[in-house]
Amino acid sequence: MPLQFGDSALDLSQPRVMGILNTTPDSFSDGGQHYRNGRLCLDLVLTRAQQMLNEGADIIDVGGESTRPGAAPVSEAEELERVVPVVEVLVRELGAIVSVDTSTPAVMREAAVAGAGMLNDIRALQRDGALDAAAATGLPVCLMHMQGQPTTMQESPRYREPVDDVKQFLRERVSACEQAGIARQRLVLDPGFGFGKNLNHNLELLRRLPEFAELGCPLLVGLSRKSMLGELLGRDVSERLPGSLALAMAAAERGASIIRVHDVAATADVLKVLRALKPTDSSTTKPSTWEQA
Ligand code: 9MG
Numbered sequence: 315m316p317l318q319f320g321d322s323a324l325d326l327s328q329p330r331v332m333g334i335l336n337t338t339p340d341s342f343s344d345g346g347q348h349y350r351n352g353r354l355c356l357d358l359v360l361t362r363a364q365q366m367l368n369e370g371a372d373i374i375d376v377g378g379e380s381t382r383p384g385a386a387p388v389s390e391a392e393e394l395e396r397v398v399p400v401v402e403v404l405v406r407e408l409g410a411i412v413s414v415d416t417s418t419p420a421v422m423r424e425a426a427v428a429g430a431g432m433l434n435d436i437r438a439l440q441r442d443g444a445l446d447a448a449a450a451t452g453l454p455v456c457l458m459h460m461q462g463q464p465t466t467m468q469e470s471p472r473y474r475e476p477v478d479d480v481k482q483f484l485r486e487r488v489s490a491c492e493q494a495g496i497a498r499q500r501l502v503l504d505p506g507f508g509f510g511k512n513l514n515h516n517l518e519l520l521r522r523l524p525e526f527a528e529l530g531c532p533l534l535v536g537l538s539r540k541s542m543l544g545e546l547l548g549r550d551v552s553e554r555l556p557g558s559l560a561l562a563m564a565a566a567e568r569g570a571s572i573i574r575v576h577d578v579a580a581t582a583d584v585l586k587v588l589r590a591l592k593p594t595d596s597s598t599t600k601p602s603t604w605e606q607a
Contacts, residue, residue: 315499315532317432317454317500317502317532318454318499318500319411319431319432319453319454320431320453322411322431324372324373324411326532326571326572328585328589329565329566329570329571329572329573329585329588330372330373330571330572330573331370331371331372331373331572331573331575331578331581331582331585332371332372332373332374332375332413332534332572332573332574332575333363333366333367333369333371333373333374333375333575333576333578334375334377334538334574334575334576335348335359335362335363335366335374335375335376335377335400336348336376336377336380337354337359337376337377337378337396337397337400338377338378338379338380338385338388338396339352340380340382340385340386347362348362354396354399354400356399356400356403359400359403359404360403360404360407360408363404363408363410364408365578366578367408367410369578369579369582370578370579370581370582371578371582372411372572373410373411373412373413373431373432373572374404374410374411374412374413375412375413375414375415375434375574376397376400376401376404376412376413376414376415376430377397377414377415377416377434378392378393378394378395378396378397378415378416378421379393379415379416379417379418381436381464381509382464383464383465383466383467383468385464385465390418390420390421393416393418393421394420394421394424397414397416397421397424397425398421398424398425398428399428401414401425401428401429401430402428402429405428405429405430406429411431411432412425412429412430412431412432413430413431413432413433413434413456414430414432414433414434415434415435415436416433416434416435417435417436417437417439417440417441417444418441418444419441419442419443419444419446419447419448420447422444422447422448422451423447423450423451425451426450426451426452426453430451430453431453431454432453432454432455432456432502433448433451433453433454433455433456434455434456434458434534435448435455435456435457435458436458436460436464436506436509437458437460438457438458438459438460438483438484438487439455439457439487439490439491439494440487445490445491445494445496446494448491448494448496449491449494449495449496452500453500454500454501454502455491455496455500455501455502456501456502456503456504456534456572457484457487457488457491457501457502457503457504458503458504458505458506458509458534459480459483459484459504459505459506459509460506460509460510461473461509461510461511462510464509467509467510468508468510468512468541471510471511471512471515473515476511476515476518476519477518477519477522477525480505480506480519481525481526481528481529484503484505484526484529485529488501488503488529488531498530498531501531502531502532502533502534502571502572503526503529503531503532503533503534504533504534504535504536505519505523505526505533505535506536507519507520507535507536507537507540507542508536508537508540508541508542513542513545513546516540516542517542520535520537520561520564520565520568521568523535523565523568523569523570524568524569526569527569532571532572533569533570533571533572534570534571534572534573534574535565535570535572535573535574536573536574536575537558537561537562537565537573538554538558538561538562538574538575538576538577538581539551539554539555539558539576540554540558543557543558543561555577555580558575558576558577558581559577559580559581559584562575562581562584562585563584563588566584566585566588567588573585
């Protein structure tokens, strides 16, 4: 089923790449990249977004709030200032499908007016007014699971059973969205890797990702450069590309439709290889060589 972005539709029968574009001075992994003399620079933003589109990104995810543990909270005015001009310029200059990573109702509304194609909320529209704001935009929305708040979420995450608990949370948020007038066809779901989860929780969620298909919505995953790779491999953020690609491949093979990444070119190559390996009509109808022998 394609996901409708205003007038255009994105076919999700093959996994798609969402490129991360942070407009924060302090985000995990790439914060401050688009600042010059202490100010957000739209030329740097445009250059980076164009590069990601050339490398195979289907969606650009713009975020104005850092969610790394310990990050300073951002005011609504500051978030608007970081996000809205970026959405405008990416849509106007590049015709990109822009997703906006926000939990703030005013940012949802203003970003939609500026031409955003999708909302990505790590708080699954739980902030006051977020359900109504998202409903009013008419945009597709990604609902992500997070246990706790970004500042403290990694202190001691606990689950009765991680897959069942995360699925139950997402089921309830889908139902809240439907009651608020957001049709299920507009929803994308995300288990929220690294958001209030330890390494075992993350691995179990990824291992059992196919079970999330029963919720009836496409799945988005964000695993790129995350601390689970630091823990698993003992690697610094700058050394996590091979691990990130392995996780992207595992997620795509387990049914993820959208993969949110920093390293677009390498991830697009992985997905291309996986596509080439997909069974074709002829390979499923023709006897294979060992059957003919
Ligand atoms: C904003 N953000 C950071 N990590 C993320 C993830 O894993 N999923 C989604 N949907 N958004 C994320």
